[in-house]
Amino acid sequence: xxxxxxxxxxxxxxxxxxxxxxxxxxxxxxxxxxxxxxxxxxxxxxxxxxxxxxxxxxxxxxxxxxxxxxxxxxxxxxxxxxxxxxxxxxxxxxxxxxxxx
Amino acid sequence: xxxxxxxxxxxxxxxxxxxxxxxxxxxxxxxxxxxxxxxxxxxxxxxxxxxxxxxxxxxxxxxxxxxxxxxxxxxxxxxxxxxxxxxxxxxxxxxxxxxxxxxxxxxxxxxxxxxxxxxxxxxxxxxxxxxxxxxxxxxxxxxxxxxxxxxxxxxxxxxxxxxxxxxxxxxxxxxxxxxxxxxxxxxxxxx
Numbered sequence: 001x002x003x004x005x006x007x008x009x010x011x012x013x014x015x016x017x018x019x020x021x022x023x024x025x026x027x028x029x030x031x032x033x034x035x036x037x038x039x040x041x042x043x044x045x046x047x048x049x050x051x052x053x054x055x056x057x058x059x060x061x062x063x064x065x066x067x068x069x070x071x072x073x074x075x076x077x078x079x080x081x082x083x084x085x086x087x088x089x090x091x092x093x094x095x096x097x098x099x100x101x
Numbered sequence: 102x103x104x105x106x107x108x109x110x111x112x113x114x115x116x117x118x119x120x121x122x123x124x125x126x127x128x129x130x131x132x133x134x135x136x137x138x139x140x141x142x143x144x145x146x147x148x149x150x151x152x153x154x155x156x157x158x159x160x161x162x163x164x165x166x167x168x169x170x171x172x173x174x175x176x177x178x179x180x181x182x183x184x185x186x187x188x189x190x191x192x193x194x195x196x197x198x199x200x201x202x203x204x205x206x207x208x209x210x211x212x213x214x215x216x217x218x219x220x221x222x223x224x225x226x227x228x229x230x231x232x233x234x235x236x237x238x239x240x241x242x243x244x245x246x247x248x249x250x251x252x253x254x255x256x257x258x259x260x261x262x263x264x265x266x267x268x269x270x271x272x273x274x275x276x277x278x279x280x281x282x283x284x285x286x287x288x289x290x291x292x
Contacts, residue, residue: 003280003283003284004280006209006212006283006287007276007280010209010225010229010232010283011244011248011249013212013222013225013229014222014229014230016222016225017222017223017225018135019135019138020134020138021130021132021134021138022131023130023134023151027130027148027151028123028127028130030152031151031155031156032120032122032126034156035119035122036119038159
């Protein structure tokens with residue numbers, strides 16, 4: 001008998017003995033217990049999920065503000081006054097600090 | 102009132118009632134256990150595979166679209182989980198080959214010489230299991246599905262996610278691999 005024939009005969013014989021499908025007693029209860037454990041809410045994952053959800057509107061607001069800044073007609077004037085305001089604030093003489101007290 | 106259908110139970114699980122998953126486990130546990138037993142021999146390994154299949158089914162249930170029976174979707178998941186198990190637990194194939202004893206070789210020679218009706222299928226299954234353990238995970242999966250479960254190439258393609266030509270190529274290679282091991286078993290008897 002050549003190898004091909006022997007292999008076919010062996011596989012045919014093995015096919016006649018399928019594996020048992022018997023499940024251990026109440027095994028589904030064990031799986032359900034595992035699934036309930038998996039289902040317990042994890043505070044850190046909830047927190048992370050909320051952060052991810054918040055990321056989209058924050059990004060949208062950022063985009064909207066950027067767009068608004070670029071298309072605003074008073075952009076040049078705003079820039080000039082912002083620059084002047086910043087300089088005044090940063091360069092304020094220390095003696096003026098005392099006046100504020 | 103009859104038992105709820107698979108789709109009713111799935112809807113219920115998706116709406117948050119995890120307990121509706123239990124009847125689904127009960128309904129398909131025998132098929133899944135039988136599948137897991139084809140790829141793992143020890144009972145604890147079989148139970149681990151079974152558990153993993155149903156946990157995956159539960160967590161991925163929302164991806165079940167309902168255009169094919171739930172059983173098909175579940176069996177696809179089962180076969181892929183078993184394949185992952187084979188790849189993760191790839192023991193030394195030489196060690197597996199060394200488990201084939203002289204008694205097995207003698208039995209094989211006797212088996213080859215006797216008519217088909219005169220042998221015990223349990224002994225044949227035992228030897229085939231040992232031979233399958235010496236194969237690569239891919240070859241073992243293909244031989245199991247094609248030769249032992251008698252699935253068609255198309256069915257194997259649907260179960261594994263491999264294309265039909267790829268299944269054919271892998272089946273050809275798997276048969277060659279098994280023939281080689283079987284040849285080695287017969288040859289080593291006379292060495």
